[in-house]
Amino acid sequence: MKAILVDDEGLALKDLERQLEKIGDIEIVGKFQNAAAALQRVGELRPDVAFLDIDMPEISGLEAAEQIHKINDDIEIVFVTAHHEYAIKAFELAALDYVLKPINADRLLHTINRLKLRASIRPASTEPPVATISCFTRLRIEYGKAEPFSWRTVRAQELFAYMVYKRNQPVRKDILLDLLWPDTEYKKAFTQLYTTVYQIRKSIEAAGLTIRLTNSGSDYYLDLGNNRYDVQEWENGRLSLPELNPETAAQHIAWLRSYEGDYLSETDYVWAENERKRLRDIWYKHALSVSEMWRASDCRKETLEIYELMEQRFPFSEELYFLIMQFHSDNGDLDMSKLKYDQLCSMLHEEYAISPSVAVRQWADATFR
Template identity: 85%
Template sequence: MKAILVDDEGLALRDLERQLEKIGGIEIAGKFQNAADALQRIGELSPDVAFLDIDMPEISGLEAAERIHKINEEIEIVFVTAYHEYAIKAFELAALDYVLKPINADRLAHTLERLKQRTSSRPRESAPSVATVGCFRRLNIEYGKAEPFSWRTVRAQELFAYMVYKRNQPVRKDILLDLLWPDTEYKKAFTQLYTTVYQIRKSLEAAGLTIRLTNSGSDYYLDLGNNRYDVQEWEQGRLSLPELSPETAAEHLAWLQSYEGDYLSETDYVWAENERKRLRDIWYKHALALSEMWKAAGCRKETLEVYDLIETRFPFSEEVYFMAMQFYADNGDLEMAKLKYDKLCAMLDEEYGIAPSLAVRQWADTVFGR
């Protein structure tokens, strides 16, 4: 196993080298007293692990770790620091471990044992799993395994869901703090944010996924890579539909029926409401267009089938009932129109304790002769 050591203090660098050689199992591929030199040689040396001092001039160990992972994310990072407060930041950057100065031999040996376990369990040849991230009804990740994707905390699950919503665009950390920890003291909230990001990264890594949650100073950024996202695919499916006509209606109906449930509807995420409404509106307008096409074509059965589909998706919408009532009445079926009106009255009374709107009541009075 190859390692590079980076520390601007020569004595500290030699001490770390001496202790690593004493423990054994590590080949020192390079020693550097500044991060810039190490970054220039990282590709050539191909280390398995980089031991980085955090407090260095020009390029800190934290910044160097980010750059190393952009070059090769498989390189493990171990921070060496004299300060406890860097620990949270270290784990935010998905470091394997951090070691406090002055270095304790037993503590360093423990770090090396963790490193061996990590590298020995890492798959070398198998291709990464291609996952499907689902957000219809609930957050779900299908990744080719029977066991469900495991989230360490409910907060990690929500943070990931929000980053999927904001995929491929930077999200400021202060926005995440206000969203997920609005009533938590600022410093404690930051600690929880860093911990939660670390948990997400570890869960993705354990599942062998190529989804990346990266940090760029004040922002986080989620890159889904070549993984699939059901909401995005559903929207793209609409764009690929042929022009709506009786001949192509089956394809449009199949697209409507592929809508598996409202966006994250089984959660109480307040931020998800706008996206939920946007997707529902897309579905609703397309269903209306399909019903109007069948109506214009004089196809009663097909029109009513679409109305029933809309009512199933929007069971508490007065407008949906009213459309069906008017269609029945226009086709001379006053009995069915009256049944639909009575159903509307019962629904509104049971759900909201109200009567139909004045316009609907006036229409009913005119049509049913009240």
């Protein structure tokens, strides 16, 4: 059984450690003299039980217990205290037991036996599934089951998507109200916010996921834990690419092709537009770098292939049309260059009822006259 010990008094911490080692069957995986440090490590250490002193500065043992249960509700809590009056509060927090200071060896043994008994009758827990949250094209959560992740309401789905966008940072409640219920009376909007957060938590709980949506006064905070997020993984993939050259180009193109579709493009979330544009810009600039490398290497077939890939993603980009026109012209194929210019004129007229820019028209006049 793995345990962490938290007590701001060093001598008390050592005494508890000594007595637990004497009893045996307890592996002490962490000792801390402040609760904040323990809370930072509890998810990583994954103890079965936390022995918490109650009277600690900054974060008390009672507050730490609440936070630990938010991280992992299966962790048993044993309070260590010099005050009887904490007993009632301890059991309100679903603590297994409390031990009075100075610690009596027999009383501590009784607590350890209770822990063993609880562990023996508790159903064997299975590892929670590692989910993949996907936001390319639309919001999806894949968590190892055939049935799709269930959203109680469309508003719950959007709120979760926004919290994923703002993951690992606090989001003020008033911002969420303005974003999702801008025309709703303030008190009613707050009620809807709380209801929606509750719905999200219940959906996460029903799926058995380790995602945490927590409340800290005026803010909400989404912790994805060890679950995967496709947008972050895609961005991280670019950072791990080797230096771009003809030998490594295949890896760069594979990364470009892994872009499954624009960020939440099947939704009408107004707030998603900036992130959508940011990710598109990342893709476009990298594809442009690949095309420039192929052109500099005089690899015409490969250059046209990357231009074709770029056109699939950016079919209405005048800049891209112009690059392809110039490429054909530089390679002596004025007929293909003129064809591309005519396609640009038709596209701009049909989509936007405009003509090509002055710079493009002047280039065309000078090239095709």
